């Protein structure tokens with residue numbers, strides 16, 4: 547297993563672990579016979595060594611290979627690669643190697659789109675380069691992709707960072723991109739919801755310790771994770787003495803992934819899925835009921851032709867979500883995608 551990032555915290559006699567993940571998603575332009583799943587397990591293991599994590603479990607559907615990692619998850623499908631890693635891992639250091647494998651092994655030579663995002667770290671000072679600050683991350687991403695755009699949303703101390711190749715709608719770059727898309731017919735419906743939760747209910751977090759749960763399947767059931775998006779094949783892992791990761795894959799190619807850092811001093815849970823629904827209300831309610839965070843960041847990306855195209859609009863109507871008050875909200879209209887970002891905090895009881 548990768549070198550552990552657990553740092554002792556003498557004040558609380560608890561452990562610190564950086565649950566906040568770095569999330570990179572690269573889409574390649576469709577090409578005849580090209581498929582990222584041609585990249586072998588050994589080649590992925592070598593890539594993940596650069597990131598400082600390793601594969602601990604694997605499951606797949608017809609459309610996607612899903613890996614549980616020692617620090618979160620990786621999903622590989624025909625033309626989309628997703629890597630989500632926490633702790634002090636260094637995912638941007640492997641991008642060059644992935645682009646080379648995509649070209650040489652998988653037959654993908656053209657990047658269509660890139661999304662890199664993360665919440666502000668609890669302890670940015672322990673991150674390794676280039677992850678010690680967003681400017682360095684952007685600089686490295688620009689060295690691969692050339693014309694990306696960087697955004698910072700939310701309050702300074704608890705912001706959410708995004709880098710993407712998508713231009714904002716209405717700009718000259720957007721008009722050019724739309725023309726290219728229309729000519730090549732490359733677009734396909736897509737949507738992603740992420741709920742990044744901090745300061746969680748300690749009773750719920752106890753479920754994700756070996757003391758409470760004898761195995762991952764027990765924790766999955768006890769917490770209600772198996773009911774959030776029923777029908778998925780679940781690959782779950784319970785760390786020792788605590789910590790939990792799961793991937794779920796559905797027959798239709800959709801995925802979900804949940805990662806849990808239960809330590810009281812730094813509790814953190816992330817939920818992500820690309821399930822196409824016309825309203826995320828129920829999914830959000832189930833996630834919040836299962837984990838009971840004090841605070842969370844919610845992001846929804848959707849293409850205009852996605853069933854979820856309206857889901858983010860519904861969200862914009864709410865100034866509050868059950869016991870939570872919206873503290874910040876931003877909306878971005880990119881060429882081909884719309885994004886809703888919001889930060890919610892529990893109402894004082």
Ligand SMILES: C[S@@+](CC[C@H](N)C(=O)[O-])C[C@H]1O[C@@H](n2cnc3c(N)ncnc32)[C@H](O)[C@@H]1O
Pocket residue numbers: 547548550551552563564565566567616617618631632633785786787788789790791804805806807808809814815816
């Ligand atoms: C399961 S991973 C998931 C982190 C995730 N990004 C999140 O949302 O919190 C981290 C949790 O597993 C625990 N853990 C135990 N052994 C670990 C190891 N060898 N490597 C990484 N995490 C480990 C950490 O202390 C932490 O609670």
